[in-house]
Amino acid sequence: MAGYVSRGFRRRRRADDDDAGRLPPGQYAEPGFPVLSAGPTPRVDLAEWRLRVEGLVARPREWTWEEVQALPRSTFEGDIHCVTKWSKLGTSFAGVSVDVLLDQTEPLPEATHVIAFCYGGYTTNLPLEDVRDGKAWVVWEHEGGPLPPEHGGPARLLVPHLYFWKSAKWLAGLRLIDHDQPGFWESLGYHNRGDPWREERYWGD
Amino acid sequence: MGRLSWRLARVAEIKPETPRVASLALDVPSWDGHQAGQHVDLRLTAEDGYQAERSYSIASAPDGQRVELTVERLDDGEVSPYLAGEVRQGDQLELRGPIGLYFVWQPGLGGPLLLVAGGSGVVPLMAMLRHRAASGSRVQTRLLYSSRTLEDVIYREELERLAVAGDGLTVTHTLTRAQPPGWQGYNRRIDAAMLKEVGWPPDERPLAYVCGPTRLVEAVADDLVALGHDPFRVKTERFGPTGVQ
Amino acid sequence: MDEADLRMDGNHVAGMLAEVFQFDMTVEWSGCAACGDRHQLGALQAYGHGMGAVLSCPSCGQTLLRVARGGGRWWLDLRGMAWLQLDEGARLPE
Numbered sequence: 001m002a003g004y005v006s007r008g009f010r011r012r013r014r015a016d017d018d019d020a021g022r023l024p025p026g027q028y029a030e031p032g033f034p035v036l037s038a039g040p041t042p043r044v045d046l047a048e049w050r051l052r053v054e055g056l057v058a059r060p061r062e063w064t065w066e067e068v069q070a071l072p073r074s075t076f077e078g079d080i081h082c083v084t085k086w087s088k089l090g091t092s093f094a095g096v097s098v099d100v101l102l103d104q105t106e107p108l109p110e111a112t113h114v115i116a117f118c119y120g121g122y123t124t125n126l127p128l129e130d131v132r133d134g135k136a137w138v139v140w141e142h143e144g145g146p147l148p149p150e151h152g153g154p155a156r157l158l159v160p161h162l163y164f165w166k167s168a169k170w171l172a173g174l175r176l177i178d179h180d181q182p183g184f185w186e187s188l189g190y191h192n193r194g195d196p197w198r199e200e201r202y203w204g205d
Numbered sequence: 206m207g208r209l210s211w212r213l214a215r216v217a218e219i220k221p222e223t224p225r226v227a228s229l230a231l232d233v234p235s236w237d238g239h240q241a242g243q244h245v246d247l248r249l250t251a252e253d254g255y256q257a258e259r260s261y262s263i264a265s266a267p268d269g270q271r272v273e274l275t276v277e278r279l280d281d282g283e284v285s286p287y288l289a290g291e292v293r294q295g296d297q298l299e300l301r302g303p304i305g306l307y308f309v310w311q312p313g314l315g316g317p318l319l320l321v322a323g324g325s326g327v328v329p330l331m332a333m334l335r336h337r338a339a340s341g342s343r344v345q346t347r348l349l350y351s352s353r354t355l356e357d358v359i360y361r362e363e364l365e366r367l368a369v370a371g372d373g374l375t376v377t378h379t380l381t382r383a384q385p386p387g388w389q390g391y392n393r394r395i396d397a398a399m400l401k402e403v404g405w406p407p408d409e410r411p412l413a414y415v416c417g418p419t420r421l422v423e424a425v426a427d428d429l430v431a432l433g434h435d436p437f438r439v440k441t442e443r444f445g446p447t448g449v450q
Numbered sequence: 451m452d453e454a455d456l457r458m459d460g461n462h463v464a465g466m467l468a469e470v471f472q473f474d475m476t477v478e479w480s481g482c483a484a485c486g487d488r489h490q491l492g493a494l495q496a497y498g499h500g501m502g503a504v505l506s507c508p509s510c511g512q513t514l515l516r517v518a519r520g521g522g523r524w525w526l527d528l529r530g531m532a533w534l535q536l537d538e539g540a541r542l543p544e
Contacts, residue, residue, distance in 0.1 A: 003250035004213055004299045006289050010251045012283050028255050037456050037500040083520075084500030085255075103543045150456075165501065185501060189525035202521045209468045209542050237543065246465040260465065270497065304464040306540055307476035347518025420454050443462070446455035 009070065022079055023087055024196035030086035033142075035150045042120035042149075042170050043136040049139060049154055052173030056111035061095060061104065062173075065154065071096040076137055083148050083197040093147075093158050095139030098131045101174070111176035116157050116181060119170040123183035125192060126159065126166055128176065135161055138171060163194040163201070164200070213246060214300040216292055217271055221233055222359045225278045226325070227289040228264060230271040238267050241336040242309035242329045242414070242442075245272065245302030249284060250345060259284045262328040262416075262442075263303060266335035267311075272300075275359060277325040308414065311336065316344035316412055319404045321395065321425050323351045323417025326444055330416060334374070338367055345373045349403045351421065353382040377403045382405050395421065397428040403423045407433035412440070419443040460491035463503045466517065467491070470524050474540040481532040484512035491515075506530075 011028065011064045019029045046065045054060040063071075074097040081087045107128065130136070140147050140155040147153035152169030159166045165185050186192050191200040199205060218230040244262045265273035278289035293299075310318065310333045318401055320330040337346065352358045360377060368376040379391035379399065391399060405411040413434060415425045422443045430436050460467075460476050467475035476492030487509035494505040494514060502518030507530070516527040528534065 001256075003211070003248050003256055004297060005252055006249045006287075006298055007293075007296055009249045009257075009287050010253075011255050012281075028253070034499075035456065035499055036501065036503070038458065038499075038504050039497050040454075105454060158403075185518065188516050188527055189520065189523060190501070190518065200525065205521070209465070209472075244464075258465075281483070301465060304468055305461050305476050305492065306472060306474040307490050308461055332467065419457050423454060423457075441459060443457065443459045445458055445462075 002205055019089055022089055024081055025199050026085060027081055027087040027196065028085055030088055033088055033091075033132040033151065034082070034084075034086060036082070036084065037150070037169075038122065039120055040116075044119050044154055044170065046154060050173075051101075051171065053105040053176070054173060055115075055176040056108040056178060057102075058106035058108060059104065064077065068096060068155070069140075071100050074100075074137055076139070076160060078160055080160050080164050080167070081197075083165055083190070083194070083201050084111065088197075092143055093137065093139040094141040095137045095155065095158070097134065098136040098138060098157075098174070101138065102132065107176050110178045113177050113180050115175045115177060115181055116166075117172050117175060118168050119172050121184075122168055122170065124157075124168045125165050125181050125183045125186055126162070127180070127193060130166075130193070131157075131159060131164060131174070136158065161195070163191075163196050165190065166194050206336070209301055209304065211299045211301050213297045214272065216294055216296045216298065219292065219294060222275060223357055225289070225357070225449075226275060226359050227278070228275045229272055229288065229292065230265075230273050231298070231300070232270075233272050236272060237273070239263055239303035240269060240306065240309040240311060241332040243303035243305040243332075245274070245300050246304070247274075247284070247288075248299040248301070249287065250299070257284050262332065264328045264331050264335075266332060266339045268336070268337060274433070275325065275328045275331075279392060286436050305442075306439050308416070310412065312340050312342040312344060317405050317409055318344055318346040319411045319413040319429075320346065320348045321350075321400070321404075321413065321415040321417075322348065323395070323421035324353075324357070324444075325359065326415075326417025326422070326442070327359055328416075329442060330414060331363075333414065334364075334367055337374070338370070338372070341372075341398060343373045346375070347403060347405070348374070348376045349379070349395060349399070351379045351381060351417070352374065354380055354387050355388075378380060395425055395428075400425065400428050401432055404432075410435065410438060413440050414440050414442075416442040417444055419445055454461055456497060458496045458498060459521070460494040460505055462496050463498055463517065466503065466519060466524075468542060469519075470517070470526065471536070472542050473536050476541060477540050478537060479535040480514055481534075482507040482510060482512060482514060483530050483532040485510035486532070517520070
């Protein structure tokens with residue numbers, strides 16, 4: 001979609017030279033944190049908030065806000081990549097590793113995929129292996145402060161090695177299943193896995 | 206090539222309106238005209254290939270030779286500081302349009318007209334007022350226009366001139382943040398009481414056009430319906446959180 | 451920022467819909483599959499950004515239309531509409 005280059009137009013702030021190696025193909029460095037939403041920001045009362053892991057697990061369970069805060073704390077520092085072409089380099093989130101949640105719920109051998117489901121109805125699908133072994137978190141802090149509602153607070157999924165639409169905002173739980181089931185954007189043309197380094201933006205990529 | 210394909214428009218003239226707002230008069234090749242209230246999409250491409258698209262309401266009346274856009278510069282904006290700050294006469298911009306037949310008025314639709322604007326939401330309504338004046342229409346029209354301060358009122362002198370022309374237009378301002386000494390007008394956000402005082406009673410069956418920040422547009426539309434106006438005669442165009450498309 | 455702030459309306463996606471439909475879709479009517487009410491697409495509430503847009507019924511809030519665009523393709527989910535009317539008068543000129 002090449003366009004006419006308008007004299008003097010540039011992004012608000014440009015990337016540094018050393019960003020180049022960290023950017024997946026087709027991405028631009030963005031110092032801000034754009035808010036992209038497909039619907040209204042859900043309002044969730046922390047007293048009612050629950051995080052569930054269910055489906056093909058031996059011990060499905062649910063955590064309250066207090067219970068999830070008491071789990072071993074884990075932080076991520078690194079880069080996130082949005083399919084709309086912005087990448088935020090060198091950001092940080094804190095919460096709990098999905099590995100902790102899976103250790104407590106014991107996925108069954110036939111579980112191959114995960115549906116992340118959310119307050120407000122958003123869903124996204126992922127291969128189970130993409131949320132294990134240190135690759136995914138449930139986070140409620142961003143850059144040292146509480147995750148704001150417009151960015152998914154109280155808590156969101158964080159899967160930074162995939163495009164950021166997989167890091168589902170307003171997370172309510174993970175459901176383990178034995179097949180791949182397209183979520184909200186995946187059922188509307190987006191890629192089922194979404195690896196930014198292979199530019200897996202749309203199905204068929 | 207359809208009208209909705211991208212084409213290059215040339216900036217013919219830049220006119221400051223307020224400290225943060227400028228109008229751009231564009232020469233658009235093969236422009237077939239537009240209806241008052243429609244908008245265009247602009248697409249800007251940087252040298253590194255980065256692209257940004259934004260929509261801007263057309264400010265000029267349909268009879269003009271040029272297509273005029275009015276842009277409010279947002280401090281943290283990406284496109285508006287370029288359009289209302291960097292752009293120079295002779296620059297070219299990719300443009301697509303006109304589009305948006307829902308939010309249009311022309312004299313054949315009649316009235317009476319209630320136009321409600323918040324900030325830069327006045328732009329498409331100004332196209333309607335300019336069209337109304339140029340076509341000699343005497344449709345009874347009331348503009349209720351909310352701005353932060355008097356300095357932020359876009360098209361202020363032109364609105365004064367149109368309002369004293371004696372052809373059935375009244376313009377009412379409300380200044381929500383600061384008022385000049387001696388200000389006798391409204392000094393608060395638009396609410397149902399103000400709409401009832403300034404607007405038409407429902408049995409006149411006015412056509413209402415509401416444009417500006419999302420929150421203002423939704424509150425005003427809800428108030429008008431609660432006052433008894435026909436929801437299908439209340440047209441809305443939301444400009445999003447900051448009041449700019 | 452509250453939930454209203456990012457809400458737009460069908461006017462916001464007029465250009466994208468025009469790419470697909472070759473009609474000015476803001477003025478076209480649709481019937482909601484959930485509540486049956488009729489609205490012009492310009493009147494629909496919309497959330498949208500670079501990934502795509504979701505247009506919902508101003509009467510009942512149900513999603514009427516989801517649209518995404520990328521890689522030279524568009525995807526449309528019209529399940530929320532009982533019907534969509536296209537009017538010759540809104541056809542975009544050649």
